[in-house]
Amino acid sequence: DDTILDVSGLSLDFRTGRGRIRALRDVSFPVRRGRILGIVGESGSGKSTVLWSILGLLARNAEVTSGRIAFQGRDLLGLDDEALRAIRGEKISVVFQDPMTSQIPVLPYARQFSDILYRRSMSRAEKRDAAVELLRRVGIPDPEDRIDAYPHQFSGGMRQRAAIAMSMLTGPNLLLADEPTTALDVTMEAQMIDLMRDLRAAFDTTIVVVSHNLGLIAEMCDDVVVMYAGEVVETGEVRDIFHNARHPYTRALLECDPARVERTGGRLPVIPGDIPDLSASLTGCIFAARCPRAMPICRTETPPDVARGTGHARCHLLEGPGADPDWPPPAGV
Ligand code: ATP
Ligand code: SF4
Ligand code: MG
Secondary structure, eight states, rough: OEEEEEEEEEEEEEEEETEEEEEEEEEEEEEEEEEEEEEEOOSSSSSSHHHHHHHHHOOOOOEEEEEEEEETTEGGGOOOHHHHHHHHHHHHHEEEESGGSSTTTTHHHHHHHHHHHHTTTOHHHHHHHHHHHHHTTOOOOSSSTTTTTTTGOOOOOHHHEEEEEHHHHOSSSSEEEEEETSSSSSHHHHHHHHHHHHHHHTTTOEEEESSBBBBHHHHHHEEEEEEEEEEEEEEHHHHHHHHOOOHHHHHHSSSSSSSHHHHHTBOOOOSOOOOOTTSSOOOOOOOTTTTTTTTTTHHOOOOOOOTTTEEEEEEETTTTOOOOOOSSTTOOO
């Protein structure tokens, strides 16, 4: 079986002063070993919540109401804190948008790297060598000296490189990256993508990357999960989705004016309307209020999750009484 991580039927609420927010609704997707999977969706669609669920680092007011997250066959949701910490320290690692959230300003990199290896029986010199080697790999010049620097002595791009080096130090099986390039300029972003692809090849690490940036997903990823308002509306291989999107939301993302994508630096286009109120109980399709193809059935019945091409899409147009044999139209129409 080539599935390293399998999220299935995951539903999650946040308890707030104004009631419950259903942040994830029956989220399912497999992550295949050695591949790069991108999660894309508007702000508030639940992308980070999915990553935090995998890491076992959810906010206190979060409550998983159903589902499983199987990592190498074990359900992460059933593990205690100690077991999760061990997995996070060795097998699953994470890179954030802002490297300062994972780097300690008052400690030189040498110390931060060796702390990551606290579980290993290695000498100080061995740990230092391992860290220097990784800094070199991610393109930090003079790593033998730079390893003694503090984070503020690095530029933003170098800090992100250092963050990626830290996240790879234990040779994790799975790397989770939450908008790792959003804070960077376009050139640096491209370098970072190359870097993560290289590391994937060198360490055989599977990567899950969250992004607003469709261009980045197209360039970097093998597979994509499209989220909308806490639901996975479509999944599939990137080359399939980019040519044959089957969900109206995915199509709306892809068929926008290319000049506009250019202007927003490849970031998600703005689709008219708002994400539905996540606190209200929802009937019908979650995208109905904004969907140009919405039909009466879309407001009353939950759409079926239909297997198509290399993945799935949730839409009445694909199956059942609302099915349209001419849907989806060829790309670009
Ligand atoms: P962005 O692109 O802005 O990072 P996202 O897709 O990562 O968005 P999440 O951060 O996962 O979205 O949030 C999903 C929903 O859950 C949002 O409506 C958000 O406001 C809500 N939410 C997230 N964390 C909490 C929390 N601790 N308490 C209450 N609501 C929360
Ligand atoms: Fe649009 Fe209906 Fe499909 Fe939802 S189920 S995406 S409203 S056509
Ligand atoms: Mg987020």
